[in-house]
Amino acid sequence: MSKAAQGSGSRARSAPRDGGPSATTRLMIVGIVSLALAVVLFFFREQIDEGFLLALLGILAMVGVFYLFASVIGLVAFSGARRENEIVGGFVESLSEGICVTDNADAIVYANQAYRSLIGAETEVEAQAPEAVLSRHDDAANALYRLANSAARGLDAEEEFRLLSGLGEASGQPRWYRASVHLIDPGRTGKPLKAWRIADISAERQQQETAFLELQKAIDHLDRAPAGFFATDAGGHVQYVNATLAEWLGIDLTSFVPGQITLSDLVVGGGMQLVSGIKAEPGTVRSAIVDVDLAKTNGENLPVQLIHRVQTTAAGDPGPMRTIVLNRTQGADSAQDLRSAEVRFSRFFNSTPMAIAALDADGRILRTNASFAGLFGAVVDQDALARHVKFETIIHERDRDRFDKAFDAAKANRANIEPFETVLPGEGTERHIRVYVNAVANPIEGAATGDGPEEAAIVHAMETTEQKALEAQMAQSQKMQAVGQLAGGIAHDFNNVLTAIIMASDLLLTSHRPSDPSFPDIMNIKQNANRAASLVRQLLAFSRRQTLRPEVLSLTDVLADLRMLLSRLIGNEIRLNMEHGRELWPVKADLGQFEQVIVNLTVNARDAMPEGGELTIATRNLTADVVAGMETPGIEPGDYVAVEVTDTGTGIPADVLEKIFEPFFTTKEVGKGTGLGLSMVYGIIKQTGGGIYASSVEGEGTTFTILLPRHEPLADAGAGEAPATRKSEHESAKRDLSGSATVLLVEDEDAVRMGGVRALTSRGYTVLEAGDGMEALDVLEEAGGKVDLVVSDVVMPEMDGPSLLREVRKDNPDIKFIFVSGYAEEAFAKNLPEGARFGFLPKPFSLKQLATKVKETLEEE
Secondary structure: OOHHHHHHHHHHOOOOOOOOOOHHHHHHHHHHHHHHHHHHHHHOOOOOOHHHHHHHHHHHHHHHHHHHHHHHOOOOOOHHHHHHHHHHHHHHHHOOOEEEEEOOOOOEEEEOHHHHHHHOOOOOOOOOOHHHHHOOOHHHHHHHHHHHHHHHOOOOEEEEEEEOOOOOOOOOOOEEEEEEEEEEOOHHHOOOEEEEEEEEOHHHHHHHHHHHHHHHHHHHHHHOOOOEEEEEOOOOEEEEEOHHHHHHHOOOOOOOOOOOOEHHHHEOOOHHHHHHOOOOOOOOEEEEEEEEEEEOOOOOEEEEEEEEEEEEOOOOOEOOEEEEEEEOOOOOHHHHHHHHHHHHHHHHHHHOOOEEEEEOOOOEEEEEOHHHHHHHOOOOOHHHHHOOOEHHHHOOHHHHHHHHHHHHHHHOOOOOOOOEEEEOOOOOOOOEEEEEEEEOOOOOOOOOOOOOOOOOEEEEEEEOHHHHHHHHHHHHHHHHHHHHHHHHHHHHHHHHHHHHHHHHHHHHHHOOOOOOOOHHHHHHHHHHHHHHHHHHHHHHHHOOOOOOOEEEEOHHHHHHHHHHHHHHHHOOOEEEEEEOOOOOOOEEEEHHHHHHHHHHHHHHHHHOOOOOEEEEEEEEEEOHHHHHOOOOOOOOOOOEEEEEEEEOOOOOOHHHHOOOOOOOOOOOOOOOOOOOHHHHHHHHHHHHOOEEEEEEEOOOEEEEEEEEEEOOOOHHHHOOOOOEOOOOHHHHHOOOOOOOOEEEEEOOOHHHHHHHHHHHHOOOOEEEEEOOHHHHHHHHHHOOOOOOEEEEEOOOOOOOHHHHHHHHHHHOOOOEEEEEEOOOHHHHHHHOOOOOOOEEEEOOOOHHHHHHHHHHHHHOO
16 A cells, blocks of 8 residues: 555544534534525415425424434444543653554554654654554564464454564664564454554663663672572572682582582582581571581582572471581681681591580580580480570480489599480380580680670580490390200200100000009190190200201292191181282291191281281292392301291281290280290291291281291202192091111100110010210121111210210211200200211100101111
């Protein structure tokens, strides 16, 4: 569109010029004249002819039609609408930004004076639409395209752009502009209008650039300040490090990533306890000064003083932290020695692992080191230390009298004050502390704070929790060793006595029928002897001094055989579940002892579920990788078979769980438990080469996990080695135990030897007897070696059983041997010949057990 056309469009809706009456005024005059004519016609109607009257009425009708048409097209307006338009026009004209309204054909409908000045148009005729003006500038082309696009989609839009010269200037300084386009409701005309707003924002941009430059200068000043500075977020991640601190620590700022370094990475050792101990009340800010070492990237330490500022939100959540760092290695030459000494002392004071505190005459804490904050941080924070709380408030109240006595002695300048033991107050695991209180020989006024009270005593504290635990373990180990030595010492003699009692009872039972009056008494004697034998076995089991007879077992078969017995033990109110692992590996263990372990754990689970529940025994294979990832202290790496015994009972408290495997420890009432059950289980499993671990949640139940090492047979023996199975009681009961072989019975206990001779003789055997190993060799020589089996005790005077086996095998390599003993560990370990094959029968035993073992050994090939 040409400039003339656009100019005429701009004037089409502009206000009328001065110098002539407006259209409205002219219409008013016409209206008055018409009214006057109407009055004249009314009064002089009789003198006017009809033709003239008709012509006059036609003229008046034309005037009325013209007036209606002028009203429709807006040529005639009421005074209220005109006043409103004048107000709006006056407001738009007063705006400093350019306003231009265009129609759908991009013709100017209205443009204010600011717009004309902005584009350099002196008259309305010279004014051009914004699209035509902006399209001449390449730098505004992209902004214009986006604005026009938005307007075409019916959307408002705003853009900012920079021109090398102004919109209305051929040349000059670069200018910044903000342009926007808004759609106007078309109203009655039905034609949409676009309102353009263009403003020069160069001054605003200049202010922004000036503020940015000032900010850059401030950052540069902060970077090059003589002190270091770093900022961390609420999580302790370092977000900013100034150039000074980066230079001190050797940090490359070009590769520094905000949040990659944490506060604990910067602060060395116990200094972190001091820094983390600075806390603010909710909604407040707090600053504190601490002396610490910072870690350089080359591994060295930098002694510094931190002015650490922390803040918290109103809810008490931690906020960002700001820290100023003062380099303690720098200073004037005249004060360098003093500064170096101060740095060395500060480093020594805060790096020592012993907690140190200075107390005034009232026992208030004046100064502490980093280790003190770490040791007592659970009971006292930095705010309390800043308020100089009394030292006695941070130790257990039962030991405060002992502290008062030691503190009084320190104030009296006494030497060699006895240290005392205490614990940190509060709930949870006990933390033991050993406290040393020392006198200050020459107190320095104001030494603690520079202007405060003098130091009256120095307190050193050291945590001894681990030492106490080691002492308890040592005492427990010594107790177990003592009980084990006692059990081993008496087991041999005591089992000999029990064997004699049991065998004598068996002999009496052979001559007494159940209907005899003495039969119940004899049975009572035998049962109590067996109970005593079981007690000895438990003592030997938990001390790991029993003699095991390991054999290859399939735990699936063993547990299946035990199911009926376990069901009877737990009763009807407890449901028994057995979950057998697939393709379970074999293990090598003593069958009877393993069954005893399962029975014992089952009985304990039953007692933990007095109102009923569920008992689950599950087995599974555990590879070496899985075992390595478990918390299994004291177990060798390798493959294991796990047996888990889980109940849904009352659970075990944490303080009791730590002691359940100790001998003679029981939570049962007096007379209902010996305290040897779980210690026996522990001893059997450990002696087998495995481990047992317990986990429990009060109110939910307990799980005992047994780990037995996987048995891998040798290549040459593996083909013939199969898991052992227990023979049924019915099969053993009907077996013929008689024989005709010659048996040499070697036993130093006369009562046991006599009972064995009678038992084997009654079964048809020819029995030779000897009181010890030397006598046995003489008997063998007299018999000319014609002895099929030797049944010998292990522990005997002059010559023990293994030594006898060694001597006999020299002349009779094929002779069969059975060892009997109540405790034979040391004798077997020291004197057993290499590759020897023999049977074993533990004491005490019955006549039937002796006859059965002799029969089985003689039948072996």
